[in-house]
Amino acid sequence: MAVISYREALNQAMTEEMERDPNVFLMGEEVGHYQGAYKVSQGMLARFGERRVVDTPIAECGFAGVGVGAAMVGLRPIIEFMTWNFSLVAIDQIINNAAKIRQMSGGQFTIPIVFRGPGGCAVQVAAQHSQALEAFYAHVPGLKVIMPSVPSDAKGLLKAAIRDDNPVVFIESETLYSVTGEVPPGEYTISIGKGDVKRPGKDATIVSWSKALHTVVEAAKLLDKEGIDVEIVDPRTLRPLDDEIIFDSVRKTHRCVVVGEGWPVAHFGKEIAYRVQKMCLDDLDAPVEVVTSEDVPMPYARNLELEVLPAAKDVVDAVKAALYVE
Amino acid sequence: MAVISYREALNQAMTEEMERDPNVFLMGEEVGHYQGAYKVSQGMLARFGERRVVDTPIAECGFAGVGVGAAMVGLRPIIEFMTWNFSLVAIDQIINNAAKIRQMSGGQFTIPIVFRGPGGCAVQVAAQHSQALEAFYAHVPGLKVIMPSVPSDAKGLLKAAIRDDNPVVFIESETLYSVTGEVPPGEYTISIGKGDVKRPGKDATIVSWSKALHTVVEAAKLLDKEGIDVEIVDPRTLRPLDDEIIFDSVRKTHRCVVVGEGWPVAHFGKEIAYRVQKMCLDDLDAPVEVVTSEDVPMPYARNLELEVLPAAKDVVDAVKAALYVE
Amino acid sequence: MSTRTLERIEPREREVPADKELLSKLYRQMLGIRRMEEAAAKAYAQGKIGGFLHLGIGQEAVCVGAIAALRPEDYVVATYREHGHAYAKGTSARAILAELFGRKTGISKGLGGSMHLFDAPNHFLGGYGIVGGHVPIAAGVAFKCKYLEEKRVTLCFFGEGSSSIGGFFEGVALAALWKLPVVFVCENNLYAMGTPLYRSLSVEDVSMKALAFGMARDRFDGDDVLRVHGRITEAVERARDEGEPTMIEVRTYRFRGHSMSDPGQYRTKEEVEEWKKRDPVSTARRRLVEEAKADEEMLKALEAEVKEEIEDAVKFAEESPPADEYLPYTYKE
């Protein structure tokens, strides 16, 4: 299997799908001549031309809506947000139009569109540029929400998202773009809504996704040294969520810790915790713990930023708390 | 005690606070000459004039931002959204500016502003006009979120919100505006973050707020007939949430059902469920149940709308499930 | 104060000669819309229709004249005040009224209601309730036509009150920058709910917004359906042939309140009466008789036919089964 970066995986997924279907196009700020603010679309303008790789002015509400309109009448847009922070000026298009048009039209129109870009915080880009907004989008019926953690998932899921007939919110991560990993050769897709056990274990279940999952992997190593063997479950898709893979693991380990970046209150992890306590209450030997960022707008200073983000140590502590060891 | 409507209670709160502080003003669509789209600001233009009761064009992002700017330099704006559905075009101002400026400026600027208007669904106004967005705002640090269910709370909490130095999201309900109730005479405020037991009971705890609480009251009557005595806890404020009043009740009843309008996934009720299972796991004799709207954009037809909304019967069933009776 | 907005925009000379065939066709449509909305108002009063009901009574010449300038394969994107637009684009009164009644036979299966009429076969793309939110969608539909090199035009209707919101500006800016084949038609009925345009716009001429984007513009009165048809046709062909978008303001007036729940006390009786003298439906009939020499018999027959059509549509709506499912429409499997 080839080892490529998360960035290349996304680039391959878009390139392959655009080769496959002439109605797929990429639109966003700096996606063309600049090769992508984070170089995810490197080379795509040269390959597909300005017709299909469209640079936009800074008008997220405008081009998100253009994508929705184009999708209504048969195209399959990939709309890139330079970062998901900027989706807040376009969220009305995503929630009130993309997610609702099929229902409002009695099924006459479908909206095959992918909104993608990096979410969560990078490094020291401060409060307005460091937001993990998945809880917002996962709340909305009509949308699918995908958050891959490794290159192979990124490629297979982005291809599936582009082929899906529903609006998909695809959240990447600036800090994952350079992460490398093995990717199966040739054509493949991963079905949306299927989780993946990233590390088998028996003592406790840790559910995590995207960037936070890598913090969890770190924590797992530390716990291993202390003889604690955790199972890491990556839902990969938050909406729809693969309940069974989570429940199966919890029924085996009797402990559940959910780890995700973002503000704690009404965090998506709380949804997972709810489902676990509801379906596995008798299997639980400890309350479900949810580890998140702190409940503050992200400060700029690096030392404070690190305090605010969920760290391996926080995960270790949460797992130990769930195991009643210190 | 005087009996007045929820609408009048809000009107009194704004009027009293504007009499008290010349820096408080009301701004929004149709708040002045039209007397408010739902007549909440009836008579206020005549009393305070166009300088302090400001009709705006349809530009929510614009006037929400005007409110934030005015608040930065000493005014205390009350920004009315005709309904919270329209806040989606202004949410960037609320989340990226109102909620973050104090933190980003190292505490140099505070944003004493109230964003208010009706949330949730009215009757047959369809998908784009029938959204309960409290989970979004409750997710955001820097904001306070208030959702009163009765006139007395509406008045006391709106006055407290206007006096609060932080941005407050104050969510009312079209269908509650005409609901009447007793209101204490004269000046009073209710401290933000204090819940209220709306009905004492011993068999199960139901946590609910705003419009849904009235559905719960109905359900309580039905349950009473079957000899089931529920306690109804109204947090009144979602952020900050009064954990103790909820935990105390659950520790007494050992059963907890949360009822709220809105989409189920990542619903605010899941946050409450998480906190309850985490702090009261050993006290729980059944999983925490959360009753919400169905996971779809709201359909127009009345019969379908009623199917989608949480009904008294759904609450009765959930309570019985928690009590293992059918 | 609002009377100053009553001035005519242009002299009478600009009148378009009355072509009998075209005018009777457009009169027929306007009358159909008028009667259909009167029937809807009645049903609403009887509690058979719920939610918001925004009538376009008084504005019929705009949607009818404009949409008559299109080819069947062209697209229309509209607001929540869109019954007439759907009807003019080809949706039957049966399907529209059944939708308002919340029936399974409604054009949106009873899921959308008055504000969200959609008709795929007729390329009527809705029906939107968030002010300005549909403008970028219209630009996107035009983007697709350019992308596929189709010579199809998109008409985007909006109210003057919607010309201050961000979504409107962004959609227009992209259409101008990318030269998309779309025509933006502002139905300036002088009020946004209770707000007269002089309280919401620093420049009351909405077409002036085109200057910020180097876009073609036009502006005229909307009481004569033939004028509307003629002037919109110019813009539609410019879009079709040169891929040039146009921003058009049409002055019109709604005879009823903003929605059924609005008593409309912000307008004087005199003002409303003044505008009713320019009722586009009776204006068209007058021109048919006086200028096109249409005979009364023919008109009477046409009017009887419309009456029947709407009575049948009401009956159809009333007898249709209620909407009965929604789950399958949230996601496409």
Place this chain on the structure above:
Amino acid sequence: MSTRTLERIEPREREVPADKELLSKLYRQMLGIRRMEEAAAKAYAQGKIGGFLHLGIGQEAVCVGAIAALRPEDYVVATYREHGHAYAKGTSARAILAELFGRKTGISKGLGGSMHLFDAPNHFLGGYGIVGGHVPIAAGVAFKCKYLEEKRVTLCFFGEGSSSIGGFFEGVALAALWKLPVVFVCENNLYAMGTPLYRSLSVEDVSMKALAFGMARDRFDGDDVLRVHGRITEAVERARDEGEPTMIEVRTYRFRGHSMSDPGQYRTKEEVEEWKKRDPVSTARRRLVEEAKADEEMLKALEAEVKEEIEDAVKFAEESPPADEYLPYTYKE
């Protein structure tokens, strides 16, 4: 292609005579900003500053000339490229650099960083990272000045790339409708990240947007700090005395990339060199010597003083304690 954006906007005649006292004061400020940002770039390369760092090197004449037209009690609202604006409004190089270094002594206590400088005593209101999002805030500050009948003006800076987004249009529309005392200053540096203005604007003259709102407008080159000062002063006084907002486009150029991570390959070397010939800092110095007859001694002294000021500021930032708390700033108790 982008070279067409190099044409001068207007003839040299419009030059403002060189007033020695004023020009040396403005030269002093521009040089302070230039050296401060050069120091920041160096510290960034050394890993002492993190995140995004957007330098205004090459654009100094705009913020310095414009803010010099204000009174101390007037307000400034700016973007993420605002080091110079804060400095010109009175924030010390120490407080700015300490902020960039993430120190407790920073103007925003190390919580805001480069993009979020705030200085309450100097009425510098930030420092915003969401394009266009600060424009309604500026209108709101001006709304407060009108509400309290204060004769204070608000200057709102924005880039040409920010003139397509909804928040910008809404803020401008409200300022025009309500006649708020605000001046919108577009620093048109011809690029929005890698996007040249002809790829983002259908009308490259940003001041034309004023026509949509009936707002006063002006437009000129930003290489001469005295011209900027003179022309902005006219607008500021119009705002102060008549409560009339103005939309101004100033043509300028950034010598560096969009941010430190941008190599700027979308611009030719020639284009950058061409603009460097019009470096506002050296232009000011040249005019001081040639036209105002300032003596070299005085200039050398001034330059030495600036060098010292910035060296001290860097030392201060480096020796300051790191930012150490954030919880108390999320909510006011």
